Amino acid sequence: MIWDRDKLTTTFIPLTDDYLKRVRTEWFELSHPVVTNQQLIPMLNEWFQSTKVNDLQGWSSFPCIDITMGNTHYIESFVVRNGWDGFQVLNDEYAFYSFNGKWGTEVGNLEPNKPLIITLPHYKWAGIRPHWPDILCECEQKNIDVHIDMAWSTLSKNANIDFSHPNIQSVGMSISKYSMQWNRIGLRYSKQRTMDSITMFNHHYQPDTNSALSSCGAYAIDRIPRDYGWNTYANAYTNICKSLDLMETDLIHVVQTKPNGTAMGITNLLKNLFPESK
Amino acid sequence: MAYIIASNPTSENIFFDIILDATYWDQPPKLEVLVDDKSVGTYTIDQPEFHIRFRRVMSFDQSHILELRRTGKTQDQTRILDDGTFETQMLHIKTIKLDNIDLRNLIWHSSYFVPEYPEPWASEQQSQGIKLKKQVLGEMYLGHNGVWRFEFTSPIYKFLVNWAKESQ
Secondary structure, three states: OOOOHHHOEOOOOOOOOHHHHHHHHHHHHOOOOOOOHHHHHHHHHHHHHOOOOOEEEOHHHOOEEEEEOOHHHHHHHHHHHHOOOOOEOEOOOOHHHHHOOOOOEOOOOOOOOOOEEEEOOEOOOOEOOOOHHHHHHHHHHOOOOEEEEEOOHHHEOOOEEEOOOOOEEEEEEEOOOOOOHHHOOEEEEEOOOOOOHHHHHHHOOOOOOOHHHHHHHHHHHHHOOOOHHHHHHHHHHHHHHHHHOEEOOOEOOEEEEOOOOOEEEOHHHHOOOOOOOO | OOOOOOOOOOEEEEEEEEEEEEEOOOOOOEEEEEEOOEEEEEEEOOOOOEEEEEEEEEEOOOEEEEEEEEEOOOHHHOEEOOOOOEEOOEEEEEEEEEOOEEOHHHHHHHOEEEEEOOOOHHHHHHHOOOOOOOOEEOOOEEOOEEEEEEEEEOOHHHHHHHHHHHHO
């Protein structure tokens, strides 16, 4: 097969294909049972934990699990809780922060006692940040709570994180990167529940709040396996990289060009290779 | 598929923040902070925005008490000036935060102060028909020595949710 290098993109498009589109179409065309947030939590928890291509440890250190409306909700709840000046991010973070005037700090220069929110896996390195062990070590030394935005983890492999590390306080995960941006939903795992907008959403609002969202979340994870991206496209991904002389990464929708390692989106080459795959 | 479920937590480790101001012309007021009858420390409130911050593990679903024992007010700490005005020693509880949340209105509605009224001042008040309260609800300006108390339950988020529901 001949691959078109011009279809690589400088932006990173969540995985999409005909199967994922069909999941969406059938949600709108068929009827579905109602699944509440509380009913969805164990289902979604099982789904996130079911990854075979990542090594995520320490799940038992998170006794508090809450539904989120995707990872932007996770971030915004964290921001509301800590105040705009009450937390820090590293350089090269997600544009949400810089768009709103929050700029990053270099590894090694983190401010003591100020919570850190960090994106893992990260688009720039197309996987876990290379300095991740150093960052954790610095946070240990400076008494910094760590909160991990794992929005892209459904498209990753080889992510190796031990959540039981004492400085890791919470993690946000979402299903939206499987072309589910039309129904953003996810989980926040935390070691201790604090009062914030996610807690209010889960524990103060009516139990059936956003049940359309939670019902759809249950429907989606019943049809899309946790490691759908890598299970479906791993061979094609490798073939494309060999053919176009690209470097493989740990994110199914990202490759790196040689020799500089510039990250590029590959979703447009992958989509519709296997229209009916699951 | 088997997946891992964490056991339910039975406690939380929360920050307490107490911010105080004092006015005095001679000696600053003193304060002992206690949580559930256990002393956290004794402080002399001699700077504005005096900030006491500490962390404690709180067991879930039982009552806890934050207690501030205010001392250091003696008769000679109040004086009348030549122009008829007076100076005295006063302690102001400006802010109480639990788990980094300012409990302002909640404190105003549910904390209470048990003053130790000094003699002969207390008897003079009574002889004039003024009834002195044994407990003053929501008092944040502690002119007399005495004990200020705030009762709460843990987890804090649930305490706040319950308070909000009861207030509706």
